[in-house]
Amino acid sequence: MNQRARASLSFLSLAAVLPFLVACGMVAPPQPPSLYLPQPPTDLTATRIGNEVHLHWTMPKRATDRVLLKGDQDVHVCRSVANGPCETAGDAKYAPDAEADFTDHLPGALTSGTSQLVTYTVELRNHRGKTAGPSNPAWSASGAAPAQAAAFAAEIHTEGVLLRWQPTKDASTLIRIERTFVAKQEPSPKQSSALLRKGAATPPQQTLEVTYKSGHDPARAYDKDAAFDETYHYTAQRIETLSLGEHKIEIASDPSPVVTLNTRDIFPPAVPTGLVAVGSPDEHAIDLSWSPNTENDLAGYIVYRREAGSTAAPIRISPTQPIVGPAFRDAAAEPGKGYAYSVSAIDHDKNESPRSPEVEETLPQ
Numbered sequence: 001m002n003q004r005a006r007a008s009l010s011f012l013s014l015a016a017v018l019p020f021l022v023a024c025g026m027v028a029p030p031q032p033p034s035l036y037l038p039q040p041p042t043d044l045t046a047t048r049i050g051n052e053v054h055l056h057w058t059m060p061k062r063a064t065d066r067v068l069l070k071g072d073q074d075v076h077v078c079r080s081v082a083n084g085p086c087e088t089a090g091d092a093k094y095a096p097d098a099e100a101d102f103t104d105h106l107p108g109a110l111t112s113g114t115s116q117l118v119t120y121t122v123e124l125r126n127h128r129g130k131t132a133g134p135s136n137p138a139w140s141a142s143g144a145a146p147a148q149a150a151a152f153a154a155e156i157h158t159e160g161v162l163l164r165w166q167p168t169k170d171a172s173t174l175i176r177i178e179r180t181f182v183a184k185q186e187p188s189p190k191q192s193s194a195l196l197r198k199g200a201a202t203p204p205q206q207t208l209e210v211t212y213k214s215g216h217d218p219a220r221a222y223d224k225d226a227a228f229d230e231t232y233h234y235t236a237q238r239i240e241t242l243s244l245g246e247h248k249i250e251i252a253s254d255p256s257p258v259v260t261l262n263t264r265d266i267f268p269p270a271v272p273t274g275l276v277a278v279g280s281p282d283e284h285a286i287d288l289s290w291s292p293n294t295e296n297d298l299a300g301y302i303v304y305r306r307e308a309g310s311t312a313a314p315i316r317i318s319p320t321q322p323i324v325g326p327a328f329r330d331a332a333a334e335p336g337k338g339y340a341y342s343v344s345a346i347d348h349d350k351n352e353s354p355r356s357p358e359v360e361e362t363l364p365q
Helices: 003-025 189-198
Strands: 045-049 052-058 073-081 087-094 099-105 117-125 131-134 138-141 153-157 160-164 174-182 205-211 220-223 231-244 247-252 259-262 276-280 285-289 298-307 327-330 338-347 359-362
Touching: 045 138, 052 117, 073 099, 087 099, 138 231, 138 247, 153 259, 160 231, 174 220, 205 220, 276 359, 285 338, 298 327, 327 338
Parallel strands: 045 247
Antiparallel strands: 045 052, 052 099, 073 087, 073 117, 117 131, 117 138, 153 160, 160 220, 174 205, 174 231, 231 247, 231 259, 276 285, 285 327, 298 338, 338 359
16 A cells, blocks of 8 residues: 555544544533532521411522532521621521421510510521521511410300400400311211302311400400301410511410310201191192291201190191201191191201291181
8 A cells, every 4th residue: 555545544534533532522621519508598487476486498409509409408597686696596407498497485585575676597507517698587576475365265156156265455466366177077968068059168277367446355256157067176366566677577475275166056947937827628738838947057847736726735747857848738637627837947957946836727628
């Protein structure tokens, strides 16, 4: 092979290999190792209940350089009173991407005296104690908390659940009552019909707020949204609202003991009205009719009869199951005999009203 041929072959070989050499040579510049500095939280909140402040935030999933964090992260909680220096409220560890909760048990000096603004931040630190900075601030207040709602009780009434507590003259502005629904394994007939009507189940938790009027503690309230034949847990807290600088701060009392109430319906429907009896000799019967009741839990009506002028107790003549509509035909009436009729209403809990005033009718012969 001559020199020119060898040179051509070498050129072709180089041309074939060059793309691979170029590709292999395009390596990204080396990156410094991650410092694993957790990103500062941005959703810190603070809630004062009694002599404790409950902090909540979401732990970051990544470091500031977007590297995934692994293992529990060190958290330092800072408390500052009236824009003073940061004081350590505590230290803890939480997993990345976790919902973090921390309770600051206030020292005695912060649970009495004049209320002052308290600012909280949390710092997340790497294994070398370094931090990327504090979280967003969250605010609370020092000073005495409202007194617990004493003698808190609940009882069933026709208007709803009556809630009562011992009145006080402290600086509270309202009573906040939490109602928690206790679900059953099987819904009652009344609950099933309510679900069909409303298309939704009872909300698991609801809040009722009772505002003081002219600084007067009302000491009672009605929960008119509670349903019959259910079980509820109730707790109450007194709430004081403060204006500290540009911030409105709530201080809640410790919750009252939980009151559990079964709202079993013990109230009968109203007495039926407008009862009328008309004899139908051609059909050998006496027809009764009356004005319909309007209760939501009405199961129906029961019809009673006795001989006119008799002192005997009225006897039920309607079927075992309550009559659904406000009408009934007495096909067992005997011609020429007078009868005294009355009607009662009954609900799904078998609460029966008193009987209506009697009306008399005789089936003509």
